[in-house]
Amino acid sequence: MNETSHEYDSEIDKIASELKGKTLRVYWYLLRNPEETSLRNIQRGTNLSSPSLATYHLNKLVGLGLVRTDKYGSYNLERDVKVGVLRFFVGSGKLLLPRYLFYAVFYTTLIPCSLLFLPLSTGPISLLLLSVLGFGAITSWFESVRISRMEI
Numbered sequence: 001m002n003e004t005s006h007e008y009d010s011e012i013d014k015i016a017s018e019l020k021g022k023t024l025r026v027y028w029y030l031l032r033n034p035e036e037t038s039l040r041n042i043q044r045g046t047n048l049s050s051p052s053l054a055t056y057h058l059n060k061l062v063g064l065g066l067v068r069t070d071k072y073g074s075y076n077l078e079r080d081v082k083v084g085v086l087r088f089f090v091g092s093g094k095l096l097l098p099r100y101l102f103y104a105v106f107y108t109t110l111i112p113c114s115l116l117f118l119p120l121s122t123g124p125i126s127l128l129l130l131s132v133l134g135f136g137a138i139t140s141w142f143e144s145v146r147i148s149r150m151e152i
Contacts, residue, residue, distance in 0.1 A: 015064050016083040022048065024084070026057040028152045030067060031086075034093045036074040088147045098147040104140035107133050 019027060029045045030037070037045075043054040058075055061067035068078040080092060089096045111133050118126055 012081065012083060015066070015081055018060060018064055019066075019081075019083055019086075022046070022053070023057045023060050025152055026054065027061055027066060028086075030061075030075065030077045031080065031092070031096060032094060034077055036070070036076045038074055042075060085150065085152060088150075098144040100140050100143040100147065104137060104144050107137035107140055111137060 025046045026042060026048075029042060033041075033045065039051055039054055039058070042048075042058065043051050046054065048054045048057070058067060058069070062069060066077070066079050066081065067075055069075050082089075088099050090099050090102075091097050111130065114126070114129055114133060118129070
């Protein structure tokens with residue numbers, strides 16, 4: 001392992017340790033709203049009690065190199081990292097989707113395809129296939145819904 005990857009791993013570990021609680025909520029808000037936004041909008045969007053509390057968490061994010069601010073006081077996302085709970089999501093901006101959603105769509109699509117193209121008269125093999133696909137679809141949809149409802 002070279003020194004550059006060690007520094008990167010160290011930086012990611014630091015970000016993962018700092019990106020929790022209300023700081024994570026502020027970062028999540030900025031991920032979901034990638035356009036430049038004001039301190040007041042961030043405070044209201046994250047339900048923080050005061051602008052000074054929002055400033056505290058934004059300064060933490062600026063210090064981590066995840067957010068930047070301009071001379072007018074607007075904040076914008078600088079860098080997208082996938083640590084902690086954020087690893088369960090893919091996409092950017094308003095289109096942050098649970099990672100399991102792709103598996104759910106895949107399994108759900110395979111069920112009618114297998115019914116159309118594979119005859120049910122083959123016996124236990126087709127029942128096993130449908131059982132596996134059904135189990136995959138149900139668990140993937142369950143995880144997708146659970147993760148999308150997760151409180152951040």
